[in-house]
Amino acid sequence: MSTGAIITIIVMSAIFVAGFSFCFARLGKGGKWED
Amino acid sequence: MATEQRERWGGRMYFLFAAMGSAIGLGNIWRFPYMSYKYGGGAFLVAWMVGLIVLGLPWLMMEFGMGRYFQKGAPGVFAGIGRKWEWIGWWPVLFAFMIVTYYAVIIVWSLRYVISAVSMAWGIGEAGAQQAGAYFMGTVLRISEGPHVLGSPVWLLLILLAVLWVALFFVMYKGAKVIGKIAVWTVTIPWALLVILTIRGLSLPGAAQGLNYYLTPDFSQLKNVEVWFGAFSQIAFTLSLGMAGMFAYGSFIAKKADVNNNAVITGFSNCATSFFAGFAVFSTVGFIMQSLSIPVDEVSASGLSLAFVTFPVAISMMPGANALIGVLFFICVFFLGIDSAFFLAYGGVVAPLRDKFGWSRKKATLIVCIVSFLVGILFTFQGGLYWLDIFDRVACFYGLLLTGAISAIVVGWVFGAKKLREYMNSTSDFSFGPWWDWMLKIVVPAGLLFVVIYGGFVQDITTPYGGYPAIYTWIIYISLVVTLILSFVLQAAKTSSGKSAVKK
Numbered sequence: 001m002s003t004g005a006i007i008t009i010i011v012m013s014a015i016f017v018a019g020f021s022f023c024f025a026r027l028g029k030g031g032k033w034e035d
Numbered sequence: 036m037a038t039e040q041r042e043r044w045g046g047r048m049y050f051l052f053a054a055m056g057s058a059i060g061l062g063n064i065w066r067f068p069y070m071s072y073k074y075g076g077g078a079f080l081v082a083w084m085v086g087l088i089v090l091g092l093p094w095l096m097m098e099f100g101m102g103r104y105f106q107k108g109a110p111g112v113f114a115g116i117g118r119k120w121e122w123i124g125w126w127p128v129l130f131a132f133m134i135v136t137y138y139a140v141i142i143v144w145s146l147r148y149v150i151s152a153v154s155m156a157w158g159i160g161e162a163g164a165q166q167a168g169a170y171f172m173g174t175v176l177r178i179s180e181g182p183h184v185l186g187s188p189v190w191l192l193l194i195l196l197a198v199l200w201v202a203l204f205f206v207m208y209k210g211a212k213v214i215g216k217i218a219v220w221t222v223t224i225p226w227a228l229l230v231i232l233t234i235r236g237l238s239l240p241g242a243a244q245g246l247n248y249y250l251t252p253d254f255s256q257l258k259n260v261e262v263w264f265g266a267f268s269q270i271a272f273t274l275s276l277g278m279a280g281m282f283a284y285g286s287f288i289a290k291k292a293d294v295n296n297n298a299v300i301t302g303f304s305n306c307a308t309s310f311f312a313g314f315a316v317f318s319t320v321g322f323i324m325q326s327l328s329i330p331v332d333e334v335s336a337s338g339l340s341l342a343f344v345t346f347p348v349a350i351s352m353m354p355g356a357n358a359l360i361g362v363l364f365f366i367c368v369f370f371l372g373i374d375s376a377f378f379l380a381y382g383g384v385v386a387p388l389r390d391k392f393g394w395s396r397k398k399a400t401l402i403v404c405i406v407s408f409l410v411g412i413l414f415t416f417q418g419g420l421y422w423l424d425i426f427d428r429v430a431c432f433y434g435l436l437l438t439g440a441i442s443a444i445v446v447g448w449v450f451g452a453k454k455l456r457e458y459m460n461s462t463s464d465f466s467f468g469p470w471w472d473w474m475l476k477i478v479v480p481a482g483l484l485f486v487v488i489y490g491g492f493v494q495d496i497t498t499p500y501g502g503y504p505a506i507y508t509w510i511i512y513i514s515l516v517v518t519l520i521l522s523f524v525l526q527a528a529k530t531s532s533g534k535s536a537v538k539k
Binding site for chain 2: 001002004005007008009011012015016019020023024026027028029030031032033034035
């Protein structure tokens with residue numbers, strides 16, 4: 001596989017891991033789910 | 036009904052799975068990977084992520100947020116902003132209805148192929164690879180020579196369509212709680228199957244070559260307006276927005292629950308699934324290139340032909356377990372489609388009808404299922420594929436983009452982007468700053484209008500859509516006008532209480 005393709009995989013994986021980590025770390029910090 | 040308690044998701048997890056299931060659909064497999072290959076691999080991903088942040092997420096948050104604010108589906112939301120705007124909510128309802136009538140037929144094709152794959156009906160080895168196209172067009176669809184020749188119905192497809200709508204009815208009439216619980220499975224199963232298909236794809240000879248086409252960045256492409264068109268259009272189509280359903284899904288969220296985090300998780304999950312699906316698709320494309328000694332341009336890597344021709348070709352050429360992989364792939368396609376069908380039919384059509392006319396859930400669901408089935412019969416005819424393509428252009432291209440742009444303008448400028456953002460921020464897990472207002476007021480409508488003008492009107496006027504005679508392009512535009520008129524008719528229709536305005 002080309003170096004560019006490998007770098008793309010690493011960068012995109014990092015973006016998704018960082019994004020999901022942030023979202024799940026904040027889970028439940030806001031309002032209530034029940035009325 | 037005004038006094039009835041708004042139905043609710045069984046819990047946050049169920050809402051998230053239902054929203055993810057509606058966003059994650061067949062386009063994640065048959066559109067995104069091809070767009071990445073076509074528009075510069077890794078460089079396309081840059082434009083795509085920008086599109087997600089400046090267009091996709093603000094639009095998704097708007098639909099969730101407005102649905103939650105007014106506790107209504109799309110027409111109720113816009114009627115809540117002002118009586119004269121209600122038609123903006125009905126227009127996407129009509130498109131959602133149009134989409135689900137043919138989307139159900141595509142799901143039926145996947146069921147048909149599950150049956151076919153058990154016996155590898157299109158053949159094994161090179162013979163199977165060469166027959167895969169003819170099998171789809173000739174045996175499965177019995178395709179006619181053009182949209183002007185409708186032919187007769189393909190009875191097996193029609194029977195499967197009836198079975199599918201009966202199954203959809205029995206899930207949908209129980210409401211959002213049950214849809215959410217089922218979505219947990221119908222999202223998780225295709226994820227698991229995608230993992231299996233990716234592992235299988237990566238183990239095939241030629242896989243790395245295919246992935247190079249998918250991922251190797253060509254940053255010079257970022258100067259090309261086509262790449263930005265491709266990225267913004269992909270984001271516009273992938274999140275199931277502009278189809279009314281997300282307003283209704285948002286309306287089933289409790290009044291003090293999070294919006295922002297749910298929207299970001301939904302958007303990111305959808306994009307991560309697209310990115311991952313590309314490995315399954317392009318490892319398979321690479322395998323076909325090597326097995327048949329053909330260049331990448333000759334492998335159909337997008338659209339219906341990817342799912343129903345290219346994958347069967349690859350499955351035929353695999354060294355073993357052909358039938359098993361075939362069955363798993365088409366079950367995966369089935370599950371990817373089924374959540375979107377729930378979303379379109381229930382969130383997009385049933386919920387707005389109930390809001391307006393006060394019908395019971397069972398009655399509204401029954402009417403929608405029966406009418407959708409009857410209209411969907413058109414697409415089981417021999418000429419159905421052509422009409423599916425034409426209706427897709429009406430609803431899933433023009434309809435989605437135009438209603439999205441108009442919705443963003445009215446919410447952003449009339450209701451107030453700042454008011455909506457502060458409302459969502461007040462109960463969400465994290466907040467968005469004032470920049471978000473400008474995304475909704477300017478970037479979302481401008482981005483959607485850019486895609487619809489550049490990729491739609493400009494192209495279809497100069498070159499008739501799909502290579503069909505020009506009359507079919509006119510049918511597309513006439514359909515848009517007819518649905519617009521119907522939206523005003525529905526706006527004017529009396530509610531169940533005899534009043535013409537929807538109560539907030």
